[in-house]
Amino acid sequence: MIHSVAGELAAKDAPSASSVPKISASGVRKEFTSRRGPVLAIDEIDFVAEPGEFISIVGPSGCGKSTFLYILGGFVEASAGDVRVDDVPITGADPNRGIVFQEFVLFPWKTVLGNVTYGLARQGVPRQQRNERARELIDTVKLTGFEKHYPKELSGGMKQRVALARTLIMDPDVLLMDEPFGAIDAQTRVVLQAELLAIWERTTKTVVFVTHSVEEALYLSDKVYVLSHRPARVREILDVDLPRPRDPEAILGTPEYVRLHKRIWALLQEERAKDVDEPG
Amino acid sequence: MSLRCAAALRPLAWLWWRVYPFVVIVALWWVLADRGVLGNRFVMPPPGDVLDRARELVDDGMLVDQTWVTIRSVFIAYGLAVVVGISVGTLIGRVRAVRLALRPIVSFLFPTPKVALYPAMVIIFGLGTSSKIAFGFSEALFPILLGTAAGTSQIEPRLLWSASSLGTTSGQSLFRVVIPAALPSILTGARIALVGAIIGVFLGEMIAGSKGLGHMMAVAYRTLETPDMYVAIVTVSLVGYILDRTFLTARRALLSWSAEEAPR
Amino acid sequence: MSTNPADGAVLPAGRLRRLAPVVLLPALSIAALLGLWELAPRAGWVRETSIPPFSDVIGEVFDVLGRPGFTTNLASSAERWALGLLIAIAVGVPLGILMGRWRPLYRLVDPLLVVSYPVPKTALILLFVLWWEAGTVSRVGIVVSGCLIPIVISSYHGANAVEERLVWSARGLGTGPLGRGLRVIVPAALPQILSGLRLAIAISIFTVLGSELLIRGDGIGAFMFTALDNGQTLTVFAMSTIVATIGFLLDLIYVQAVRRGLPWLEGDV
Numbered sequence: 001m002i003h004s005v006a007g008e009l010a011a012k013d014a015p016s017a018s019s020v021p022k023i024s025a026s027g028v029r030k031e032f033t034s035r036r037g038p039v040l041a042i043d044e045i046d047f048v049a050e051p052g053e054f055i056s057i058v059g060p061s062g063c064g065k066s067t068f069l070y071i072l073g074g075f076v077e078a079s080a081g082d083v084r085v086d087d088v089p090i091t092g093a094d095p096n097r098g099i100v101f102q103e104f105v106l107f108p109w110k111t112v113l114g115n116v117t118y119g120l121a122r123q124g125v126p127r128q129q130r131n132e133r134a135r136e137l138i139d140t141v142k143l144t145g146f147e148k149h150y151p152k153e154l155s156g157g158m159k160q161r162v163a164l165a166r167t168l169i170m171d172p173d174v175l176l177m178d179e180p181f182g183a184i185d186a187q188t189r190v191v192l193q194a195e196l197l198a199i200w201e202r203t204t205k206t207v208v209f210v211t212h213s214v215e216e217a218l219y220l221s222d223k224v225y226v227l228s229h230r231p232a233r234v235r236e237i238l239d240v241d242l243p244r245p246r247d248p249e250a251i252l253g254t255p256e257y258v259r260l261h262k263r264i265w266a267l268l269q270e271e272r273a274k275d276v277d278e279p280g
Numbered sequence: 281m282s283l284r285c286a287a288a289l290r291p292l293a294w295l296w297w298r299v300y301p302f303v304v305i306v307a308l309w310w311v312l313a314d315r316g317v318l319g320n321r322f323v324m325p326p327p328g329d330v331l332d333r334a335r336e337l338v339d340d341g342m343l344v345d346q347t348w349v350t351i352r353s354v355f356i357a358y359g360l361a362v363v364v365g366i367s368v369g370t371l372i373g374r375v376r377a378v379r380l381a382l383r384p385i386v387s388f389l390f391p392t393p394k395v396a397l398y399p400a401m402v403i404i405f406g407l408g409t410s411s412k413i414a415f416g417f418s419e420a421l422f423p424i425l426l427g428t429a430a431g432t433s434q435i436e437p438r439l440l441w442s443a444s445s446l447g448t449t450s451g452q453s454l455f456r457v458v459i460p461a462a463l464p465s466i467l468t469g470a471r472i473a474l475v476g477a478i479i480g481v482f483l484g485e486m487i488a489g490s491k492g493l494g495h496m497m498a499v500a501y502r503t504l505e506t507p508d509m510y511v512a513i514v515t516v517s518l519v520g521y522i523l524d525r526t527f528l529t530a531r532r533a534l535l536s537w538s539a540e541e542a543p544r
Numbered sequence: 545m546s547t548n549p550a551d552g553a554v555l556p557a558g559r560l561r562r563l564a565p566v567v568l569l570p571a572l573s574i575a576a577l578l579g580l581w582e583l584a585p586r587a588g589w590v591r592e593t594s595i596p597p598f599s600d601v602i603g604e605v606f607d608v609l610g611r612p613g614f615t616t617n618l619a620s621s622a623e624r625w626a627l628g629l630l631i632a633i634a635v636g637v638p639l640g641i642l643m644g645r646w647r648p649l650y651r652l653v654d655p656l657l658v659v660s661y662p663v664p665k666t667a668l669i670l671l672f673v674l675w676w677e678a679g680t681v682s683r684v685g686i687v688v689s690g691c692l693i694p695i696v697i698s699s700y701h702g703a704n705a706v707e708e709r710l711v712w713s714a715r716g717l718g719t720g721p722l723g724r725g726l727r728v729i730v731p732a733a734l735p736q737i738l739s740g741l742r743l744a745i746a747i748s749i750f751t752v753l754g755s756e757l758l759i760r761g762d763g764i765g766a767f768m769f770t771a772l773d774n775g776q777t778l779t780v781f782a783m784s785t786i787v788a789t790i791g792f793l794l795d796l797i798y799v800q801a802v803r804r805g806l807p808w809l810e811g812d813v
Binding site: 298302318324385387391392396398404475478487498506509513517520 | 656666771781
């Protein structure tokens with residue numbers, strides 16, 4: 001089904017959900033100043049995420065999807081528009097909105113344990129407790145035994161697991177992920193995707209997942225936002241009505257998957273072509 | 281050669297490469313002195329004579345005293361340079377207004393030969409250790425300042441974002457993220473600065489001073505006590521070598537997490 | 545549908561607002577510094593005999609520049625500096641490059657460099673005078689000893705970092721070892737070499753000045769020391785300012801010359 005955001009907000013048919021969406025962004029606009037003058041990265045985006053939803057954002061390269069994610073995270077300020085979490089406007093970064101980046105971005109001078117316990121240390125949790133909690137999470141991401149290792153000694157996939165653990169230990173309601181598996185080899189990526197889904201299905205976190213892989217978006221999410229080329233606007237929102245739990249191979253043949261895949265691809269092709277046509 | 285044989289010899293090889301330059305220098309020195317290539321025994325005393333003289337000076341306490349004067353000045357100069365260099369460098373690296381304001385001053389002073397400013401320092405601070413400390417400070421300041429400015433200005437913003445999303449306040453992020461991330465660059469500058477401080481203090485003592493190893497060498501030159509000259513310069517060189525090695529070891533330990541190669 | 549407003553006119557006010565701090569802040573800080581230099585001695589915050597006011601120093605600078613003694617001394621120092629630097633380059637660059645391409649040479653020479661790194665080379669002038677008298681050999685030799693190591697090290701790093709495949713391509717095209725050295729390795733190592741050269745310029749000026757302050761004779765350092773010895777505070781400050789400016793200008797000229805002469809170089813040295 002194709003939605004408009006207004007329609008979404010109007011027709012709340014989720015029986016048990018509260019009427020307050022987890023994340024709601026309206027009229028978000030972002031302008032940067034460069035040497036040549038102002039550059040519009042995001043024209044206008046309206047975005048809604050219900051609690052517990054897994055939403056992907058796809059779009060052509062450089063369209064501003066990561067920038068939008070950073071705005072949701074509170075790292076970048078929107079030039080205009082309203083961003084709310086639990087109906088409260090956001091003011092900067094917050095441990096309740098955890099972020100995972102494509103390049104892992106671990107603290108290189110800290111060990112795995114040091115990285116994972118970092119957030120708890122900032123909250124004043126005593127050492128023993130935070131180490132225990134960290135070890136649990138390190139087990140969850142299957143890195144037992146690597147607590148004393150430094151990031152430089154880890155592979156890409158392992159580093160991303162650490163990044164995930166570091167964020168999950170704060171038990172955020174919202175998980176923001178910026179192409180988290182983009183820098184990881186294909187085989188590890190498949191494993192991590194499955195693990196991410198497993199963790200998400202066990203908890204009630206709201207996940208906003210930026211990716212340029214249509215397959216990944218369809219495998220993981222409940223909804224896909226397709227953005228236009230820069231300056232970004234929401235081109236279309238698609239529901240992914242594939243039943244869970246999903247088998248990454250099995251879904252590939254289903255008619256619903258094929259339809260969604262075709263539609264999203266077509267949209268992306270259109271947007272990419274427009275990008276090439278326009279100068280600059 | 282069997283694998284075990286090679287493995288056993290490795291620490292010996294390591295030791296050899298550490299020691300070999302000293303062996304070469306002393307051997308060359310001995311040969312030159314023996315053959316009188318650079319002059320007679322007075323102009324170039326053989327290593328043995330210099331060692332004897334050094335022992336004499338240690339016994340009457342003079343060498344230790346003078347060395348301590350120099351080392352003390354070096355530490356004070358270096359300590360000041362570290363404090364000022366890292367503070368100002370961080371400000372330059374993180375605050376655009378400061379970088380813009382200070383850039384012309386730093387760009388002018390950095391390539392200046394600080395020894396050109398030394399006579400002015402003598403006028404301002406007098407002939408005592410203060411002017412030597414000022415000289416050493418001026419030599420040591422810029423490598424640290426520039427290293428810190430470079431390191432703190434090139435921090436991956438997402439590192440700071442990650443920290444803030446894990447609950448780090450802006451005040452905390454300075455010491456928890458900025459400085460550690462900039463540490464490799466800071467320590468590179470700090471190493472150069474250490475030698476700079478030693479050179480500044482020593483030369484200052486030589487040019488216009490009354491104490492320290494530099495002064496000892498200058499006096500020996502004027503009074504033609506040539507062995508003392510050699511003792512002085514060998515001592516300051518050894519002190520410099522030991523401090524530099526110590527620094528490198530400390531650096532390696534502090535940066536054990538870094539993926540970059542440590543300097544040789 | 546909105547389009548990129550960047551292709552519209554950029555308001556002059558906007559650009560002005562962005563450029564103002566770039567020009568104003570440095571100008572203000574320089575003005576503040578010089579103002580302080582002028583004010584402090586005049587207001588009595590520091591003794592005029594310790595730090596003469598800025599305007600007096602500038603006046604003396606022009607006076608000194610006009611003295612014949614100054615120009616002849618400057619020429620003497622400049623000769624030694626230039627000669628010493630050239631010899632250091634002629635010896636150091638090839639040595640560094642060879643070290644970078646031939647590992648045994650590196651293993652042999654590098655430990656020697658490490659040990660001599662903390663030695664205050666300028667101080668060696670006193671020994672040089674013992675061995676070779678206070679003539680040109682010592683005075684030029686000290687400059688060579690001062691800047692040789694940075695030149696060798698940067699040439700080594702430059703040559704060492706040259707992509708092996710560049711060299712193989714050249715060999716495959718039939719270039720002999722000398723040809724490869726000149727046509728491939730030197731150009732590829734050039735950024736590092738030029739960077740080391742920039743440092744060497746500063747160090748060599750330092751060494752000339754320092755050695756002259758120590759053994760006097762003639763030269764800018766001797767000139768300065770005499771003024772210091774005679775208690776001519778104003779002259780000393782004027783000399784310091786002049787030499788500092790010379791050092792700054794040489795560095796500036798060098799960077800500009802490299803930028804123009806080698807436009808294909810990325811970034812500054």
